[in-house]
Amino acid sequence: MINSIKELINICSGEKRKYYLSVICGFLSVIFSIVPYYCTYKIITEFLASNYQVGTYIFIAVLGIIMRFVCFSISSYTSHKATADLLYNLRLDVLGKLEKLSLGVVMQNNSGYYKKLIVEDIESLEKFLAHHIPEVSSSLGVPIVVAILLFILDWRMALATVILIPIAYKILSGMMQGSEEKMENYSTSLMNMNFSLIEYIQGMMVIKSFNKTDAAINKIDSSVDSFKFHVLDWYRSCWKYMSGFAILIKANLLILLPVGGLLYLYGEADLSKVIFFFLMSFSFSVPLVKLGEFTDTMPMISQAYSQIKEFLSQEEFNDSKANVKLKNKSIEFRNVSYSYTDEKQVIKDISFVANEGKLTALVGESGCGKSTIAKLAARFFDVNSGEILIGGINIKNIPFQQLMDNISFVFQDTIIFHDTLRNNIKMGRPDASDKEIMRVAKLASCTELIEEKGLDTIIGGTDVKLSGGEKQRIAIARAILKDAPIIILDEATASSDAENQMEIQKAISNLAKNKTVLVIAHRLSTIENADKIIVLSNGHIKEQGTHSKLLLENGLYENMYTKYQESLSFKIRSKEVS
Numbered sequence: 001m002i003n004s005i006k007e008l009i010n011i012c013s014g015e016k017r018k019y020y021l022s023v024i025c026g027f028l029s030v031i032f033s034i035v036p037y038y039c040t041y042k043i044i045t046e047f048l049a050s051n052y053q054v055g056t057y058i059f060i061a062v063l064g065i066i067m068r069f070v071c072f073s074i075s076s077y078t079s080h081k082a083t084a085d086l087l088y089n090l091r092l093d094v095l096g097k098l099e100k101l102s103l104g105v106v107m108q109n110n111s112g113y114y115k116k117l118i119v120e121d122i123e124s125l126e127k128f129l130a131h132h133i134p135e136v137s138s139s140l141g142v143p144i145v146v147a148i149l150l151f152i153l154d155w156r157m158a159l160a161t162v163i164l165i166p167i168a169y170k171i172l173s174g175m176m177q178g179s180e181e182k183m184e185n186y187s188t189s190l191m192n193m194n195f196s197l198i199e200y201i202q203g204m205m206v207i208k209s210f211n212k213t214d215a216a217i218n219k220i221d222s223s224v225d226s227f228k229f230h231v232l233d234w235y236r237s238c239w240k241y242m243s244g245f246a247i248l249i250k251a252n253l254l255i256l257l258p259v260g261g262l263l264y265l266y267g268e269a270d271l272s273k274v275i276f277f278f279l280m281s282f283s284f285s286v287p288l289v290k291l292g293e294f295t296d297t298m299p300m301i302s303q304a305y306s307q308i309k310e311f312l313s314q315e316e317f318n319d320s321k322a323n324v325k326l327k328n329k330s331i332e333f334r335n336v337s338y339s340y341t342d343e344k345q346v347i348k349d350i351s352f353v354a355n356e357g358k359l360t361a362l363v364g365e366s367g368c369g370k371s372t373i374a375k376l377a378a379r380f381f382d383v384n385s386g387e388i389l390i391g392g393i394n395i396k397n398i399p400f401q402q403l404m405d406n407i408s409f410v411f412q413d414t415i416i417f418h419d420t421l422r423n424n425i426k427m428g429r430p431d432a433s434d435k436e437i438m439r440v441a442k443l444a445s446c447t448e449l450i451e452e453k454g455l456d457t458i459i460g461g462t463d464v465k466l467s468g469g470e471k472q473r474i475a476i477a478r479a480i481l482k483d484a485p486i487i488i489l490d491e492a493t494a495s496s497d498a499e500n501q502m503e504i505q506k507a508i509s510n511l512a513k514n515k516t517v518l519v520i521a522h523r524l525s526t527i528e529n530a531d532k533i534i535v536l537s538n539g540h541i542k543e544q545g546t547h548s549k550l551l552l553e554n555g556l557y558e559n560m561y562t563k564y565q566e567s568l569s570f571k572i573r574s575k576e577v578s
């Protein structure tokens with residue numbers, strides 16, 4: 001934990017002036033808070049000497065209160081301002097890191113993990129940075145200064161005032177035993193609770209349609225319950241140490257009272273000094289209690305920080321800097337193998353070439369690895385062995401930006417951003433004019449949609465909703481506008497009805513003209529004219545060739561095609577019956 005504290009203090013270096021100001025003002029504010037006690041002591045001393053001219057002390061006491069308020073406000077404002085800037089930058093660092101990690105690493109964690117990391121974990125640092133740093137440093141400084149003053153005045157009463165402090169802190173430190181495991185449980189349960197809530201909201205349609213609301217609510221309920229359990233578990237393990245600490249830290253009066261009384265009775269100390277020590281014993285305990293509160297929350301903050309640190313220290317995507325010259329726009333897989341996890345190899349020693357300007361189709365049973373091949377080609381993951389070349393260059397040696405400039409990926413799940421129709425299409429080329437947008441919209445069969453809604457209409461989120469087919473056509477318009485020489489289509493026609501399919505097919509033909517196309521297809525009818533069909537099974541290439549060549553081979557493709565034809569005629573017969 002000490003290391004985490006040091007590292008957390010280190011991250012403040014960017015805003016150190018503000019933190020110094022905050023600590024100095026925090027320290028002054030606690031010093032000013034002692035002034036009224038001192039004035040009270042002086043007033044009592046004057047009264048005991050039958051001198052009632054105490055106006056100056058009253059004035060100083062009031063001034064002390066005002067100054068304390070002013071210093072505290074400055075300390076609090078500067079530490080909060082510095083913290084807001086630091087947390088903002090830390091969030092940007094996390095988002096920047098997300099960009100620099102390979103998709104494979106990013107996808108290893110669920111949305112609950114990222115929400116916790118970016119929202120809760122970073123926010124929890126606020127307590128340390130904005131409160132603990134100024135308050136704890138002043139809380140530490142003031143008792144030391146006051147203790148020195150007390151020891152100068154009378155070492156016996158000073159010793160009686162401070163003697164319980166080390167015992168109180170020894171008790172408090174017991175709280176740290178087993179704290180790491182508890183904090184890990186707390187952190188995991190918070191992540192699970194976030195994830196189950198996000199999953200419930202995202203999957204609400206499916207949950208309702210399968211009448212599984214009770215089961216989904218029960219799942220959330222148990223994750224909330226588990227979170228509650230781990231929070232309480234931590235506080236349950238803390239309370240005895242916290243109570244022991246709170247009792248001892250304020251119990252100094254119990255020792256000071258007899259010591260001060262005896263010293264007064266034996267004439268070793270005058271009454272005003274004894275009263276001053278009594279008063280100081282109250283003010284002494286306030287900053288020390290603050291230090292105790294710090295100890296209680298620090299394990300949570302330390303755990304959150306170690307999660308952020310772990311995320312930020314992950315190995316970044318190895319990217320080349322200088323653009324390279326590509327001989328052509330072909331894609332070549334050479335003995336490529338890949339596995340997402342240690343348990344299962346998904347792609348097994350695959351070699352094929354998708355030639356420039358030609359259409360290459362990937363077909364095979366569900367789960368045979370088609371989408372994985374498409375994602376490997378765009379370097380969303382790095383291969384375990386073998387190599388992938390574009391234009392004769394290993395894609396690991398092509399800067400990622402250059403690679404992305406050369407590839408348009410039409411994803412299986414089309415993502416529409418909460419923005420205008422115009423900006424959603426312009427993602428393909430940010431400097432495109434409205435005229436160009438309308439041209440690609442026509443090629444992607446989106447003209448009607450745009451004429452009906454207007455380019456300025458906000459789509460996505462809670463605003464205008466689009467159908468699955470409309471979303472896909474917008475994604476294709478984006479890709480046409482980008483005009484990359486290589487197109488990777490991942491099941492772009494999977495979720496549409498017959499009319500939409502025709503529109504989408506037309507849009508794809510426009511997109512694919514004169515490009516190198518790697519397409520994942522389920523409807524074998526759409527790839528009959530492909531220049532090459534790669535037939536996959538269980539991560540292996542079983543056959544490759546043109547449609548007519550593969551049919552003649554009477555192998556896996558012929559079998560798939562026959563079944564596909566049968567399924568079509570079955571559909572037609574079903575329609576005739578109905």
Ligand SMILES: Nc1ncnc2c1ncn2[C@@H]1O[C@H](COP(=O)(O)OP(=O)(O)OP(=O)(O)O)[C@@H](O)[C@H]1O
Nearest residue numbers: 107340341346364365366367368369370371372373
């Ligand atoms: N992110 C992932 N982590 C772990 N395993 C994965 C991941 N994505 C896919 N897989 C596994 O890899 C295998 C190949 O998946 P892939 O999506 O490439 O198949 P596919 O042929 O495209 O399937 P489909 O036609 O059903 O979309 C499957 O067993 C799948 O469960």
